[in-house]
Amino acid sequence: MLRVVVLVSGGGTNLEAILKNVEDGNIPNTEIVGVISNNKNAFALERAKNHGVASFGISPKDYETRQDFHRGLLAKIEELNPDLIVLAGCLIKIPDEMIKAYENRIINIHPSLIPSFSGPGFYGLHVHEAALERGVKITGATVHFVSEIVDGGEIIEQKAVRIEEGDTPEVLQKRVMEEAEWIILSEVISKIAKGEISIGKN
Ligand code: GRF
Secondary structure, three states: OEEEEEEEOOOOHHHHHHHHHHHOOOOOOEEEEEEEEOOOOOHHHHHHHHOOOOEEEOOHHHOOOHHHHHHHHHHHHHHHOOOEEEEOOOOOOOOHHHHHHOOOOEEEEEOOOOOOOOOOOOOOHHHHHHHHHHOOOEEEEEEEEOOOOOOOOOEEEEEEEEOOOOOOHHHHHHHHHHHHHHHHHHHHHHHHHOOOOOOOOO
16 A cells, blocks of 8 residues: 655645546545645645645744744655655645655656756646747656756656647646646556655665
C-alpha cells in the first residue's frame, strides 16, 4: 500500500482529482494518509474532510520562526510516515532538510510546460498571465520531482494544452487544470503505486 501525504495551500482541485481517483480505483493500492495545508482556511482541507481523510492546518503564523515552522511541518509528516509526498497547489517553499529527508519522494504539479514559465514568482495565475503575454500557442502542465531548485527537479510527465483566441488567465488556468493537471498528477501517482515509476534513493 502506497502511503501518500498531500500538501496544499488553496482550493484543492488537484487534491479532489487524486481523492476521486483513489476511491474509483484508478490509483490502485494507495492510501492518502493525510492532507496538510499551511493555510488553515484552504478549501482543500474541507475537501479532505469530505472524503474522510485526516487533515491538518500547520501555519507559519503559529511558530516563532520559519525554522520552527519547518520543524513542525516535518514532525507531522514523519508522524504520518508517507512513502510519497505530493505538492498539489502547495505555495510554500519546501525546506532543504525535507527535500534531503525525502529525496526523490516529493512530486509537484506545475501549470506550465517546464522550463517555460517556471521558477520563482511563477505560481497560480501568474503562470498563465506570462504565457498569454508571451503569446505561446501551446502550454500545459508538468509533474516533476522536487529538488532544491524551484521547479527545477527531474521532469516525470507533461501534457500539452492549446491556448484559444481570447483566453483570459482564468479561462486558461481552468483548461490547463481540466485537460492536464487533474489527469497527469493522478496518472503519475498511479504509476508510482504500480511500480512503473520508481521513487526514493535509487
Ligand atoms: C494549480 O494550478 C496548480 O498547478 C498550482 O496551483 C494551483 C492549485 O490549484 N500548483 P488547486 O489548489 O489544486 O485547485
